[in-house]
Amino acid sequence: MPDLILSVASVREVAERVREITLAAPDATTLPPFEAGAHVEVRLPDGDTRPYSLVDLEGSAAQPLQYVLGVLLEAESKGGSRYMHALRPGDSVTVSAPKNSFSLTDSAAPALLVAGGIGITPIASMATALRAAGRPYRLVYAGRSAAAMGFAEQLGACHGNGLSLHCDDEAGGPLPLAPLLQAATPGTHLYVCGPRTMIEAAREIAAAAGFAPEQVHFELFEQAAPQSGDQPFEVEIASTGQVFTVPADKTIIEALEAEGIELIHDCLRGDCGICQTGLLEGEADHRDVVLTDAERAANNLIHICVSRARSARLKLDL
Numbered sequence: 628m629p630d631l632i633l634s635v636a637s638v639r640e641v642a643e644r645v646r647e648i649t650l651a652a653p654d655a656t657t658l659p660p661f662e663a664g665a666h667v668e669v670r671l672p673d674g675d676t677r678p679y680s681l682v683d684l685e686g687s688a689a690q691p692l693q694y695v696l697g698v699l700l701e702a703e704s705k706g707g708s709r710y711m712h713a714l715r716p717g718d719s720v721t722v723s724a725p726k727n728s729f730s731l732t733d734s735a736a737p738a739l740l741v742a743g744g745i746g747i748t749p750i751a752s753m754a755t756a757l758r759a760a761g762r763p764y765r766l767v768y769a770g771r772s773a774a775a776m777g778f779a780e781q782l783g784a785c786h787g788n789g790l791s792l793h794c795d796d797e798a799g800g801p802l803p804l805a806p807l808l809q810a811a812t813p814g815t816h817l818y819v820c821g822p823r824t825m826i827e828a829a830r831e832i833a834a835a836a837g838f839a840p841e842q843v844h845f846e847l848f849e850q851a852a853p854q855s856g857d858q859p860f861e862v863e864i865a866s867t868g869q870v871f872t873v874p875a876d877k878t879i880i881e882a883l884e885a886e887g888i889e890l891i892h893d894c895l896r897g898d899c900g901i902c903q904t905g906l907l908e909g910e911a912d913h914r915d916v917v918l919t920d921a922e923r924a925a926n927n928l929i930h931i932c933v934s935r936a937r938s939a940r941l942k943l944d945l
């Protein structure tokens with residue numbers, strides 16, 4: 628489906644550094660439908676795109692007149708959230724049609740929805756869909772503080788006792804996931820969206836609590852960002868012998884695409900697994916949330932959208 632050119636209908640501050648941005652067709656016609664967990668890719672002025680989940684608090688995803696986004700202004704913004712936070716009503720924005728890589732399953736089993744921070748955006752839509760379908764769910768929303776947690780009031784009004792809020796500052800620490808997952812009804816499907824630390828902990832605790840891998844669904848809500856101390860390294864393309872340098876502030880995908888190499892990717896943040904590539908030589912610095920600890924230790928796969936090198940060179944099976 629071609630891109631959509633939409634207008635900013637409204638902008639609203641919903642929490643510290645979080646804005647609700649509502650987009651609509653300029654002629655106010657219905658937009659393409661979406662399902663809970665879906666996102667659109669917003670095209671930035673430099674041609675890059677950024678994914679933003681669609682927030683559906685009203686059950687209007689089947690015939691939406693608006694797309695509602697919740698956007699956190701990232702401290703380390705590479706431009707995406709800064710662009711979004713500069714939008715004003717009437718501005719024009721180009722977005723993809725909705726895409727979904729974080730869908731609810733058809734299972735009638737109970738759903739445990741866990742959101743960390745701005746990860747609430749797809750999770751809120753899931754709660755809306757489950758409530759409308761009369762399916763059992765529990766919604767748990769954690770954040771640094773009440774002031775940093777957007778949409779909490781509306782969620783409370785919609786879900787009542789089905790919603791639990793956790794403020795790190797009031798509780799004296801992060802959401803304790805172990806008791807939550809250990810108390811879940813057998814067969815529960817877990818959906819988690821939030822920062823890397825939350826997803827890694829949830830996957831580990833869920834496995835220990837007896838969740839099968841197909842019962843655990845997650846989406847990372849964090850863009851790949853350079854970390855202090857990142858160094859340049861080389862990548863060798865096994866099929867051609869070409870060697871390229873990956874600068875400290877670029878990912879492997881960015882560096883190779885700049886050289887004209889076509890690669891398959893989607894999320895660009897290390898959670899979909901599509902860019903997984905064989906690693907033939909060298910040691911990876913894994914920054915995805917796809918590989919298990921055992922797979923990381925095997926050191927023969929790498930997600931080239933986020934992961935880097937601990938060795939001077941990586942030889943990739945490309």
Ligand code: FES
Nearest residue numbers: 893895900902932
């Ligand atoms: S593109 Fe999704 S994990 Fe790399």
